[in-house]
Amino acid sequence: MEKRIIGLGIAGGFAAGIVSFAFARWQLAPLITDAVDYEEQRSHAAEALGGAHAHEHEVFSRAVQENVGSAVGTVAFGVIMGALFAVALAMVLASLRGRHASLSLVAASTAAAGFVSVAVVPFLAYPANPPGVGLSETAGDRTTAYLLMVAASLATAAAAVIVGLRLAQRIGGASAAAASIAGYLTVMTAVALALPAFREVPPGFPAELLADFRLSSLVGQALMWATLGAVTSVLLPRVLAPATTGAVRAGR
Template sequence: MNSVSVRALLVRGMLAGLVAGVLAMLVSYFLGESKVDAAIAIEEAGAHAAAAGHAHEHAEEVVSRALQSTAGLATGVVLYGVALGGIAALVFCFVLGRIGRFGARATAALVTAGAFVAVTLVPFFKYPANPPAVGDPDTAGKRTVLYLLMIALSVLLSAGAVILGRRLAPGLGNWNASVAAGVFFVAAISLAYAFLPAVNEVPADFPATLIWQFRLASLAIQATLWAAFGVVFGILAERVLEPAPAVPAGTSAGDSAATAA
């Protein structure tokens, strides 16, 4: 693939990421923000109860909650979508033609599905998202490192599984090689789950329903982001790699269709 095609696909990947980010932002606003507000209310109620009867100075918010849930949310999610779209487009350029004889849309769908599993689902099952008021502020750095480590392990093991499947395919056949690679991935991820430390800092009195709803909303946001990117980028990539045949000058579209028939 030449540099012009890579550049064109990178731009279209970022554009698809922009569209996906806008859709994910809407899902986040309508599904997730109410859960965040509920968690913040619980946190503030606990803080007020702890400070009852004691004079204390209330720290003024640097950024208002209204701004966080609108402009801040839109900026963060959309920029995240654009960056993710660019990275996914580069991965698409690398794997195109190396994982089988798939077209642009099918390759985009496979890359998107694999990225969703490796970057979102696998880390989520080990370290699920938690709303505000859940988690010790003193361990925030440690929890972030563990989450990023889980993502890195998942991505590396996914790449290893793909390589293993490709190498086993000539001897075992595509189906058996894919099964073997899948078993390897599940086994390796299970070991990572077992050896990485668990994090359980949910307060005993925190509503379990709210945590469950927040985590489902987080998963819905990520699913929307990846699904929208896969669909939009697949269409855009196909137009770059498989352009429609040009219609000769002086020939109408109807005449061209009739000739093709």
């Protein structure tokens, strides 16, 4: 059963990567171009004031980066997320073995939880930045802080699910879900306050461009997780129906 779920997750992640790339190429690429142009203008102005003229030659053209590089990276990320999602889904299904639950609903709920824990909560602490925002000296620290936020969010979400499933038998599903969500939010608020904050938007950077880039980045993540959840929700009952007879009932 686990192999089927992982295969389905990889396929769903591949589809999600394609959808995410299409959105990024349509919506994010123009914003990145505007940000790069702004950064180059600032760099040229600084060079003119300082009397220095440094010219960097790109190894790959911007067109290659926007099309080939972005496509490969986005689809690969979708496949990786799909595989990790499949592992989480298999663990959730194992914990629900013997209970009557809709496979489609479980898959959709797991995808929604993944979107919140992997994308939304880390985004609230460390929103995506376009080129030209952020100091090069703090790039390593910012990356480390973001990865710590993601890891903490995933670990806390997993713990919240485990605790919620155990509490559901004692206090009911609704109360257990509310307690788990409250605990998750409390822990993640503490983590966000403990990690360093970075406020490095350069003076004069277009506020509308920054807001559009951040919103589009989050929408792209939402599309990826929605596609992954939709593909899995539709196909999971068909893939696992023979193997889950009498264990987890597939919803129709």
